Amino acid sequence: MKERGPEYGKKTLLFIILPLILILFLMAGLFTGTVTIPADEILKILGGAEPAKPEWKVIIIDLRLPRVITALVAGMGLSVSGLLMQTVFRNPLAGPYVLGISAGASLGVAAVVMGFSFITGSYGLSLPGNWTMVMAAWAGSGLVLILILIVSFRIRDIMTILILGIMFGSAASAIVSVMQYFSTETVLRSFMIWTMGSLGGVTTPQLKIMVPAVLAGLILSLLSVKLLNAMLLGENYARSLGINISLARMLAFFSTSLLAGTITAFCGPIAFVGIAVPHLARMLIRDADHAILMPATIFAGGIVMVGSDIISQLPGLDSSLPINSVTALLGIPVVIWIVIHNRKLSGIF
């Protein structure tokens, strides 16, 4: 129950506009693509009826719909995990991957892709979204999470935890490099494709795992708004307000791993969305209270990711661009703008 200040009306308006834009983008994602399908046919398919051409149903139900849902969930999850890390580390340039989660996932994938081909000589594990790769990525990021939790249980200083997270990530990347060095070109290529990220490789059965996992992470994050607000004030103030800071951090780390780990496992590492979107949300609502900032971040994340996906397969392109390049090209200007606009990074939230 927030007191209704003069800015109340503006915020209510934003929370009407943001979902509307999101729905618009979701529609655009469904209605556009390399194959042109008439809008009334698409509505028919979504309504459960048979379209004029049976392959259209396959395109909508098996390709575009999972892809749009994947983009939506990935955008929301990555943005929220970025917000969590920025608050916990009180660092505006923190993102979902500062703890080394994507590096851990890469390690898992590299171990499976390269190890598998090394043992069997085949390279059938090349497609992103393959179950074995998903499990490997999950295991890799889970390993990093366990290390971080052990560290944060024993070490109180947040900067030390940040540095250790970066070190874990670097170590994992180094091991991946060694593996790459000993891999054949074909295997290397399939690993490289994974690192470019993809929203199109996630199948409907996989969505049945990915969506609940990300939803759980989002709900967990929404339940931590009080802890996050308190952490914004710094460790001493948070503790003096009765917050168990170690527990609060662990909860945030767990949510981040669940979100970023799952998304990375299914879609590969997707850059810059997690760092840039929370700042976009801050610019829009100008309120540091997570009870408002987090829902705004969730909507903005969905919009940005679905939008990036639409850009990545603009009509006229034969095949879609790697999603990672699109998010980077969209996200980097935002980060640069933040750095230049604020100059004093100390007061960026």
Add this chain to the structure above:
Amino acid sequence: MTGHGKILQTEDLAIGYKTGKKVFDNICVSAEKAELIALFGPNGAGKSTLLRNLAGLQTPLSGEILLYGEKLKNYSRSRLSRILGYVSTEFIPVNNLRVKDLVSFGRYPHTGWMGRLGKNDIMKVDNAIDMVSIRHLKDKYIHQISDGERQRTMVARTLAQDTGIIILDEPTAFLDLPNKYEVVHLLHKLARESGKTIIFSTHDLNIAIQEADKIWLMLGEKMISGSPEDLILEGSFGKMFENTSLKFSRTKGEFGITRKFTAKISLMGPKTESRWTRNALERMGFGVVDDPAVQLQVVIHKKESLLEWELTFNKRKKQFWKIYDLCYFLADLGRSQPAGRQSGNEFSTSPRQTSHD
């Protein structure tokens, strides 16, 4: 409440770093209900460390802290947060935070998992905002308000926390003089009117002496506690700066610089004007004496609203309209004296150069 009504008490407390390095020990102090206590001590004495220990943010090396007669270490963090509030000088690097939201965070110990505010919570936040008179600022962002206003906001946050004890680490740091007085006076008022026990550290002894009920003085190896007046009469403040050029005036209740005078001058005139003329002359290195036989003499004439300083030197007289001009002339006079006449003379070559050692 148990014991002798003591809200807070330490027993042979030793504080220091995690590494085991001792900062201060043998601390036996106490705080009563509705008392405003100023913690005073030189830089590095361990004021902040002591306050963090008392606030339960740091573990003592040894000894006990008792809150309401119960050991601090037996309090859970959430229970402690309902009886003790803490304000530090720590900068909050958040721009998009409104004053009223920051104050409402003070209600967290009393709210549920999501931190939602009920009617009672909103009322407490409102009251806290009014108590420190920041109602006109409540919709502003915390980076838009002045340091003094931000300090009041932080105080309001602990008031919303609704605790019997409030600990503040240097609440007057970074503030200008009126704001310093205002903040400490506010603490005084809160202690009186709300019955809270308030402990704050400060470097502003003058303000502490005027407003605090008790002063905890970290003096060398020893912690001294008492009313400011007792400490003044016992000469405790004087001891604090024994080996420095500072001198504590027991009559004025403030510190001054110990000066070495190199010349003598006599001064006559109305009380207030004499006091400030004396201030300037002493800064110039002239010891003001009552002896009318000295060579240098200043007489202040008050003609209606006009002031005139008449200087007698070398059997000559000169009039000045400003103290500054008088000082300027005296400094010139000092420089123009031949060096050989230095010893035994009432004024040496240049009192200005030797006056501040």
